[in-house]
Amino acid sequence: MSRQKEKVxxxxxxxxxxxxxxxxxxxxxxxxKNILVFCILTMGLNVVVGYAGLLQLGIAAFFGIGAYxxxxxxxxxxxxxxxxxxxxxxxTLGSAVAGxxxxxxxxRLRGDYLAIVTLGFGEVVKFAIKNLENITNGSRALNPxxxxxxxxxxxxxxxxxxxxxxxxxxxxxxxxxxxxxxxxGRAWFAIREDELAATCMGLNAxxxxxxxxxxxxxxxGLAGALYAASLNQTGGPDSYTFNRSITVLCFLIIGGMGNxxxxxxxxxxxxxxxxxxxxxIDEAVQNSGAQWKFSTFKLVIFGLALILMMRFRPEGFFPSxxxxxxxxx
Amino acid sequence: xxxxxxxxxxxxxxxxxxxxxxxxxxEKGQVFSVIGPNGAGKTTVFNAITGIYEPTEGxxxxxxxxxxxxxxxxLLVAVVLIGFLTGLTLAVCSANIDKLxxxxxxxxxxxxxxxxxxxxxxxDFWAFLHADVMAEREQNRLTELEVKPKDxxxxxxxxxxxxxxxxxxxxxxATRRLEVLTALISLGGSTxxxxxxxxxxxxxxxxxxxxxxxxxxAAAKQQAQDLKDLPEAAIEEKGNKTLLVKGGRTIGTFSARxxxxxxxxxxxxxxxxxxxxxxxxxxxxxxxxxxxxxTLETREKARERLLQLAMDSGKLKWRLTTRASLMFLGTVGxxxxxxxxxxxxxGSIDHDETPELAAVxxxxxxERVVLWIMLGVGLVVGSGGxxxxxxxxxxxxxxxxxxxLARTFxxxxxxxxMLVVENVLMGMDARRRTPxxxxxxxxxxxxxDEQAAREKALELLAFVGIQDKAGMVARNLPYGDQRRxxxxxxxxxxxxxxxxxxxxxxxxxxxxxxxxxxxxxxxDTGVTVLLIExxxxxxxxxxxxxxxxxxxxxxxxxxxxxxxxxxxVIEAYLGKEEVT
Numbered sequence: 001m002s003r004q005k006e007k008v009x010x011x012x013x014x015x016x017x018x019x020x021x022x023x024x025x026x027x028x029x030x031x032x033k034n035i036l037v038f039c040i041l042t043m044g045l046n047v048v049v050g051y052a053g054l055l056q057l058g059i060a061a062f063f064g065i066g067a068y069x070x071x072x073x074x075x076x077x078x079x080x081x082x083x084x085x086x087x088x089x090x091x092t093l094g095s096a097v098a099g100x101x102x103x104x105x106x107x108r109l110r111g112d113y114l115a116i117v118t119l120g121f122g123e124v125v126k127f128a129i130k131n132l133e134n135i136t137n138g139s140r141a142l143n144p145x146x147x148x149x150x151x152x153x154x155x156x157x158x159x160x161x162x163x164x165x166x167x168x169x170x171x172x173x174x175x176x177x178x179x180x181x182x183x184x185g186r187a188w189f190a191i192r193e194d195e196l197a198a199t200c201m202g203l204n205a206x207x208x209x210x211x212x213x214x215x216x217x218x219x220x221g222l223a224g225a226l227y228a229a230s231l232n233q234t235g236g237p238d239s240y241t242f243n244r245s246i247t248v249l250c251f252l253i254i255g256g257m258g259n260x261x262x263x264x265x266x267x268x269x270x271x272x273x274x275x276x277x278x279x280x281i282d283e284a285v286q287n288s289g290a291q292w293k294f295s296t297f298k299l300v301i302f303g304l305a306l307i308l309m310m311r312f313r314p315e316g317f318f319p320s321x322x323x324x325x326x327x328x329x
Numbered sequence: 330x331x332x333x334x335x336x337x338x339x340x341x342x343x344x345x346x347x348x349x350x351x352x353x354x355x356e357k358g359q360v361f362s363v364i365g366p367n368g369a370g371k372t373t374v375f376n377a378i379t380g381i382y383e384p385t386e387g388x389x390x391x392x393x394x395x396x397x398x399x400x401x402x403x404l405l406v407a408v409v410l411i412g413f414l415t416g417l418t419l420a421v422c423s424a425n426i427d428k429l430x431x432x433x434x435x436x437x438x439x440x441x442x443x444x445x446x447x448x449x450x451x452x453d454f455w456a457f458l459h460a461d462v463m464a465e466r467e468q469n470r471l472t473e474l475e476v477k478p479k480d481x482x483x484x485x486x487x488x489x490x491x492x493x494x495x496x497x498x499x500x501x502x503a504t505r506r507l508e509v510l511t512a513l514i515s516l517g518g519s520t521x522x523x524x525x526x527x528x529x530x531x532x533x534x535x536x537x538x539x540x541x542x543x544x545x546x547a548a549a550k551q552q553a554q555d556l557k558d559l560p561e562a563a564i565e566e567k568g569n570k571t572l573l574v575k576g577g578r579t580i581g582t583f584s585a586r587x588x589x590x591x592x593x594x595x596x597x598x599x600x601x602x603x604x605x606x607x608x609x610x611x612x613x614x615x616x617x618x619x620x621x622x623x624t625l626e627t628r629e630k631a632r633e634r635l636l637q638l639a640m641d642s643g644k645l646k647w648r649l650t651t652r653a654s655l656m657f658l659g660t661v662g663x664x665x666x667x668x669x670x671x672x673x674x675x676g677s678i679d680h681d682e683t684p685e686l687a688a689v690x691x692x693x694x695x696e697r698v699v700l701w702i703m704l705g706v707g708l709v710v711g712s713g714g715x716x717x718x719x720x721x722x723x724x725x726x727x728x729x730x731x732x733x734l735a736r737t738f739x740x741x742x743x744x745x746x747m748l749v750v751e752n753v754l755m756g757m758d759a760r761r762r763t764p765x766x767x768x769x770x771x772x773x774x775x776x777x778d779e780q781a782a783r784e785k786a787l788e789l790l791a792f793v794g795i796q797d798k799a800g801m802v803a804r805n806l807p808y809g810d811q812r813r814x815x816x817x818x819x820x821x822x823x824x825x826x827x828x829x830x831x832x833x834x835x836x837x838x839x840x841x842x843x844x845x846x847x848x849x850x851x852x853d854t855g856v857t858v859l860l861i862e863x864x865x866x867x868x869x870x871x872x873x874x875x876x877x878x879x880x881x882x883x884x885x886x887x888x889x890x891x892x893x894x895x896x897x898v899i900e901a902y903l904g905k906e907e908v909t
Contacts, residue, residue, distance in 0.1 A: 186758055193745060201759055
């Protein structure tokens with residue numbers, strides 16, 4: 001797929017998404033809004049796993065850190081009571097710092113060992129959120145998170161958060177596309193391809209890995225801030241479990257690692273299946289008077305799909321440009 | 330001064346000596362070859378030179394100095410800073426973040442619109458770290474007020490603790506006052522319910538019970554007049570409405586006769602109501618009913634009054650706790666008492682009066698000691714660890730490459746999934762300084778930088794002769810071109826010394842000759858070449874000087890002609906001639 005064709009498809013998809021909430025029902029529109037927020041999270045994970053090739057199993061922790069920083073800075077029970085925008089910025093930067101602090105001592109670890117560390121970090125964050133009751137309200141979550149401003153009816157109409165998420169997705173995608181084509185993004189690819197060769201090119205592997213980790217965490221934090229704002233609350237600690245990290249990794253595997261199309265498409269395919277298609281089939285089945293529910297089988301089908309995927313198209317639905325060119329040549 | 334100088338380089342892996350006391354010097358502009366049978370330690374020498382291995386013994390000098398990251402002031406600052414941060418983190422963690430947050434933020438939280446007491450919070454932060462005693466407010470919703478007749482007068486007091494609050498002569502006035510106070514107390518000592526009375530007029534009946542807030546004086550006077558006239562007002566029925574009328578003027582309209590009668594008797598106490606301007610005063614409002622309760626001069630006074638009432642009635646208490654562990658020490662009624670208790674506890678640190686105080690005292694001391702130990706341990710471990718990790722990575726491949734020493738690998742190590750041109754760009758990327766924001770905003774500077782780099786990459790590809798394959802994925806290149814690409818990529822780092830590890834391996838004779846030409850051209854651009862090679866034709870054809878390794882030791886060094894005649898070299902390659 002050439003760059004030109006890709007651009008056309010991207011703009012067409014963007015237009016479709018921009019018009020979508022005007023015609024869709026609020027329930028489905030709200031689900032798509034959530035999908036857009038998760039697109040940012042998947043793109044963040046893509047930076048770490050897809051671009052830099054570092055297996056990261058604790059992305060939900062940074063998602064949670066972003067959500068809770070936003071919560072702490074905005075809710076009325078604490079004295080900060082910032083506006084949404086600076087709080088979002090703080091959530092993004094705060095997650096990046098957390099990512100850097102986690103990455104700095106673990107940079108020497110490779111592959112499985114790094115994965116274990118990130119997995120452990122995810123659990124630590126979950127339990128920290130649960131147990132730091134005075135800071136996070138424990139399992140009751142921080143709420144209410146005020147709307148970004150009073151000019152628009154943010155809480156009454158999901159569309160404002162929808163468009164906010166859409167604009168963020170576009171900005172993040174644009175930023176990542178530019179990084180991909182620059183020396184900063186190339187450094188990540190090089191580390192993934194061959195670390196020794198990359199250091200022989202004068203790249204400081206530690207710095208590059210650190211930047212990938214921090215950048216991925218920053219995007220996850222941004223997604224967390226949007227998620228919390230659109231929910232009006234941070235969601236309890238159970239929203240940020242290992243399960244969520246793995247789900248997001250699945251988005252990436254299904255969609256295709258190491259490229260934006262894959263990350264976005266994977267999120268839409270899996271979350272669309274889980275949150276839109278499954279309820280729709282359930283409803284259709286119930287209307288036909290049958291006694292079974294499709295949603296009881298949804299995980300079975302998902303598992304089967306994943307196995308088949310790994311067997312027949314391990315590079316995902318939308319493999320990176322490189323893999324595709326390779327298949328063509 | 331030689332460009333590269335090896336002095337007694339020895340490499341040992343466990344008990345195995347791979348390279349032993351190798352010396353040689355590469356002069357600028359030379360093509361220097363290292364040859365030797367398989368397993369002679371040639372690649373190990375290369376790895377030592379490029380920083381993949383740290384030499385066990387000996388020195389590797391590039392342009393007269395060892396390539397190690399220098400100790401700069403910035404590094405020392407970073408080391409101390411990381412140590413300090415580690416210490417601080419440990420100290421804060423040992424003091425329990427959750428409780429620290431509670432003491433500093435939650436307990437100091439004010440209502441919306443109020444400024445946060447930053448100074449006090451900061452003081453609380455340090456006091457927490459010092460494990461001091463603190464007083465916090467605690468709510469207790471069980472207490473109610475009651476009116477109690479006493480000596481012909483009526484006392485309002487708290488039902489549970491029997492604390493008298495106010496005394497009145499008239500029971501009805503006392504009952505009314507009780508309602509006001511109950512409303513005030515239900516506000517919980519909160520200042521949320523005070524509003525500024527700027528430009529408002531109040532109708533106030535004794536004892537300072539506010540009956541109405543008006544925007545104009547006329548409206549307020551009208552209400553006061555109505556209240557004064559109320560006892561003499563007549564009840565008239567008109568249609569389905571009941572009116573209270575005095576001198577042709579309607580005071581109130583009701584839907585039933587009994588309502589009018591109730592109102593008349595209930596408001597009888599207010600016949601002496603006066604009108605007051607509330608300018609600059611603060612009115613305590615009952616949130617639920619939005620009726621005014623009291624006026625005070627300043628917001629602080631209003632707040633104090635609300636707090637005091639809640640205290641007196643027992644609705645609010647002060648809880649004494651140690652900060653660090655929030656260990657409960659007791660409750661007292663007022664803030665003054667709480668402060669006094671705290672002074673007593675802190676004043677008694679030297680003489681243990683009671684077992685409880687002694688326990689608090691010991692706890693405080695322990696907390697303080699733990700805190701300082703944590704800070705110290707963090708400082709030492711943090712900065713020491715940072716320095717140790719840094720110093721282990723002083724001589725690394727990337728630093729050496731950036732200082733002008735590039736290499737290729739015996740078994741090709743390209744970035745297989747990247748395009749050919751991107752592989753070459755990688756060689757330049759480490760030197761590029763275009764910042765993140767510039768790339769993110771796609772400024773002219775970033776575009777120009779990338780464009781220039783791409784042009785240079787294509788030039789390099791043309792130099793090695795594969796410019797027409799720039800758009801291919803690297804791993805699809807034929808083998809010979811992969812070698813060329815690796816050389817182009819190494820040249821992209823703008824090296825002064827290029828290390829080629831068996832570049833002719835797997836090449837046919839014509840490719841080898843092309844390679845020889847390429848190496849010559851590289852040397853002609855001013856790059857010194859250090860070569861490992863097995864193809865004798867290549868080595869003898871282009872080398873200015875050759876060193877021969879066997880079993881990790883250098884057995885000969887000299888010009889190609891000298892090496893060709895050297896009996897040791899012949900022995901190493903062909904075996905010893907048997908003398909019979």
